[in-house]
Amino acid sequence: MHSDTRLISIWFFIGILLVCYGVLIFAASWYYAANPPANPVVLADLHIGIWWGLMILVIGIFYTWKFRPGKHNG
């Protein structure tokens, strides 16, 4: 492996993607909670998308920060 350029951790890439996904899913679910579609999914009143989006966002922020480039992760 090239020692002159340190490889960015895969967990950083995962964190970035999860942040994007968390924002998109949270925002979309929030919008559709306020503007319900004509054919809602089963158990739509649980608003699972809002909670799932928030969870993904939090996980994504954690991994992005924890494994950011330049930080030694052991």
Place this chain on the structure above:
Amino acid sequence: MPFSAALLLTTVPGRLVSLGAVDIAIIALYFVMVLGIGLYLKRYTTTGEEFFLAGRDMSAWVAGLSFLAANLGSLELMGWAAAAYQYGILATHWYWIGAIPAMLFLGIVMMPFYYISKTHSVPGYLKLRFGEPSRALSAITFAIMTVLMSGINMYSMALVMNVVLGWDINFSIWVSSLTVGVYVALGGLLSAIFNEVLQFVLIWLGAMVISIVGLIETGGWSGMVARIHANFPGQEYTHLWSNLGHFSDNPMGIHWTGIVLGLGGVISFGYWTTDFLVVQRVLSARDLRSAQMAPIIGAAFKMAVPFIVVVPGLLGLAVLPEHLVGESQAAATGAHTYNEVLPLMLARYCGPGLLGLGITALVAGFMSGMAGNVTAFSTVWTYDIYRANIRKNATDAHYVSVGRWCTIIGVLVSIGAAYLVMQFLSIMDYVQALFSFFIAPLFGTVLLGMLWKRATPAGGFWGLLFGTVSSIAMWLWVKLDPPALSIIALSPHAKDMAENMYRALWSWIICVTVTVIVSLMTKPDPNASLVGLVYGETDIPSDGHLPLYQRPIFWAVIVALVFAVLNIIFW
């Protein structure tokens, strides 16, 4: 078939869902990320060791998750959800007894020989242990199997896209497979492993929603079981072992001996310990301890996978208003097939955003399986076929270049295989048939090679050849004369799945028997040539100086205990 952007606009009537802008954005972001990772990693894969074995620098966690993700292809996601709908919780056997003992055996017993021998592939180990003929036979059969398996992945993915989104099957096959081809050709195994870990996370986040919301709808596990009993009175879908006493007592038509000996004893050990697709990920570990821990970490997660695959199938039995049917009946009646249960459940619970994540999870699963096949094919072709037989003394850079081109060619051949797979009615049965052709005999050969010093090169070669040929012969026998099934599976009540189990078992027994007989009739190799390859001639580093919680055997015992408890709970 040439790619055409117009295919994107081709739809079929009756699709399950329509994607919104946010769903398409989520899928597009995924494709951008995997291609970006491939592009980023290209600079880190300039030598053969880096391209084909990720520089042997992966941590136990990354190697372990990649080891598992490479197996999370169509077989795991769509196929086993379908099997869970068709056969009930019996499908879980392919995750527990059909995986856990073998994965632990790989980590504790076999990995030291693979790792210490410094082989780059499973056929490479056979070359060191049994000579060139065994390697050639193994490499060629493996190459055939990987492209066919890759074709299965592609077809399954295209089927999902067709059913769920109405996308043209040809469009799905070409876009996903070329994406895999590009990122693997750029970054080799390193890129495949990075993306497999990413795909592993997405698969869990995308698929877990179905099980959680589904169990909320049914009122938990007991509520789900009650609904299944109400929907299918008199049929048993929710016990793992109690209905395996006779072939006719369970929907799979199999006896417990077939599950224990055929699946748990031969097929799973063959797949998890000798299929280079998964073993290659573990060989990328940075040291022996990491290489031993990787399959154990994989086993721990493997035990949990039924929650995102089998549970959705069972939930389908409980909550779907219609009864799903087999392919031929669906073609005649227009009903949905077993294979569509996962997309149907996805459409039932996931709104905009979550739907995009769920579709991304499916695509990620298919692509990780496909990448596993492509990287393994590229390595075996380059090292075990091209370098061994076509150009022996080229530079390292030349072999890396061959590996990159081979990746693209492998993808194109796999696409051809996908169109062949479309002709088969049942994806799962076809996959099982493939396993028993090649994997079961190979396990016999590798196992004897590692554990029995007296096994000779001639014994290894003829055992492998006879085992493989006998497996194909038994398969053809049943195809041409269906009543032969009762002879191979030892019961007139046996069904296809049982036949696959017993065919694997017989082919393994034939391989081992022939290997032993021929070995005893031929001159053994001198002990000095077996150092680092065989039990008794290999100095395996002791981990006695490590604290208990850092030793692979400690974690293997923990996983084995959890495995035993789970089987008792769902007995």
